[in-house]
Amino acid sequence: MEQFTKVVAPAVLVLLGFYFVRQHYQQHHFVEKQQQLFGKPKHKIVMALVTAMLLSPCMEIEAYFLLAGTKGWWVMASIAILYAAITLTGMLLWVRLAYKGSLKLNWHKWEHNAGIITGITLIVTGVISFFTH
Numbered sequence: 585m586e587q588f589t590k591v592v593a594p595a596v597l598v599l600l601g602f603y604f605v606r607q608h609y610q611q612h613h614f615v616e617k618q619q620q621l622f623g624k625p626k627h628k629i630v631m632a633l634v635t636a637m638l639l640s641p642c643m644e645i646e647a648y649f650l651l652a653g654t655k656g657w658w659v660m661a662s663i664a665i666l667y668a669a670i671t672l673t674g675m676l677l678w679v680r681l682a683y684k685g686s687l688k689l690n691w692h693k694w695e696h697n698a699g700i701i702t703g704i705t706l707i708v709t710g711v712i713s714f715f716t717h
Contacts, residue, residue: 597710608699
């Protein structure tokens with residue numbers, strides 16, 4: 585596992601980064617892909633996000649649920665409701681702030697360089713990950 589996290593995972597990130605940069609220079613169909621995404625029914629997009637959130641592990645909350653399991657169902661339900669309320673409130677606040685800030689940016693310029701930005705971000709993340717593990 586150590587070998588994987590030290591070498592293989594960063595290498596995959598770097599290779600994906602080069603792939604995105606290469607794809608950017610071979611085709612410029614980002615607007616069509618964006619229109620395809622927005623053409624889908626909203627309930628399918630929401631269900632995909634809910635499924636992704638359901639399947640992603642939350643290591644930090646597991647300990648609370650394990651401890652609450654010894655106290656009874658009402659404590660577990662209370663923690664679940666509290667966790668959901670805090671998480672949803674935080675997400676909604678951050679998304680609102682990010683949305684308000686994003687309205688001030690010139691997105692047309694960024695749209696044409698999306699492949700390069702994504703690729704460089706992946707390459708830099710892979711290189712940093714290689715040297716920090």
